[in-house]
Amino acid sequence: MTKVVLRYFFDFMEGQEKWLNRMAHKGYRLKRCGRMVYLFESCQPNEYEYAVEFVADKSYSKSKDYRQFLEDMGFRTFTKNINLNFSLGKVRWRPYARGMGQIATSPGGFNRELLILEKKRDGKPFQLHTDLDDLISSYRAFRNSYFWAVICLLGLFAATFVPGIFAYSSALWRYVAKILVGVLAASFIISTIKYSMIIGGLKKESRTNE
Known part of the structure; x- marks a missing residue:
């Protein structure tokens, strides 16, 4: 069974992360997500858990490499936006980013400011940054x-x-x-x-x- 939810978060990281884990607790696994749409499929309650990572401070190439690194570690990943821009060919300046990460384009890093990470719940803390x-x-x-x-x-x-x-x-x-x-x-x-x-x-x- 699939479930479609329309939702937007102003608390992009913690709010979204807690909500995704509540959905997993109820037996819903994230299958796909868009700008405001989340598509879930049924799973065993508490079978999966989620973390949200901010990658908008990285250049598009570095964020792609980082995503590949996480997938190689066994995480399932989804890109997610923190804005609601639907246009193509946009260029955005990110003053909070570093180096080439300050420039976001579409296609490119625009509307891909977050990574949603999924792993099977194994009793171990979901910690991406141990340092x-x-x-x-x-x-x-x-x-x-x-x-x-x-x-x-x-x-x-x-x-x-x-x-x-x-x-x-x-x-x-x-x-x-x-x-x-x-x-x-x-x-x-x-x-x-x-x-x-x-x-x-x-x-x-x-x-x-x-």
């Missing part, structure tokens, strides 16, 4: 993506107060736009703080282990 410095680096890259989103949204929010920019829009539309942008910015600020606290805790643990 604390590596884990901190991974969280920092993800935190920075939220930080830059906050900067952009705050700039857009400020622009709604500039006379003349939305001169051809109704007062109601401008009011709704301010609310939507403000809510999005607030949610991303919360996520930025959340992952900053996680990074701080990991740094403290790293210093303790030295």
Whole structure:
């Protein structure tokens, strides 16, 4: 039996990871995923488990190599987006990435910012990063993506107060736009703080282990 679920996550990593594991707990295995669509097939409850990895800070070639490395280790992988752009031929600048990872194109790394990993539940922790410095680096890259989103949204929010920019829009539309942008910015600020606290805790643990 298959099950189709339409869903989008603002908490791209932890929220999505917990939800996928809840679905696996109920006996649903991920078969395919799109921008907002998840297709599941029936399996034994708790037969599989999932982890979500952020790869948007890598260049497209490096993320492909990393995905192949994970598949060679026995993981089943799916690429996943963190935005809802449906256009082709897009180019996006990622200020939080490193080197060529700052440029994302479609086709390419655009709409492939995440990797969903699946393995059979074997009682062992699903840990991709056993080194604390590596884990901190991974969280920092993800935190920075939220930080830059906050900067952009705050700039857009400020622009709604500039006379003349939305001169051809109704007062109601401008009011709704301010609310939507403000809510999005607030949610991303919360996520930025959340992952900053996680990074701080990991740094403290790293210093303790030295």
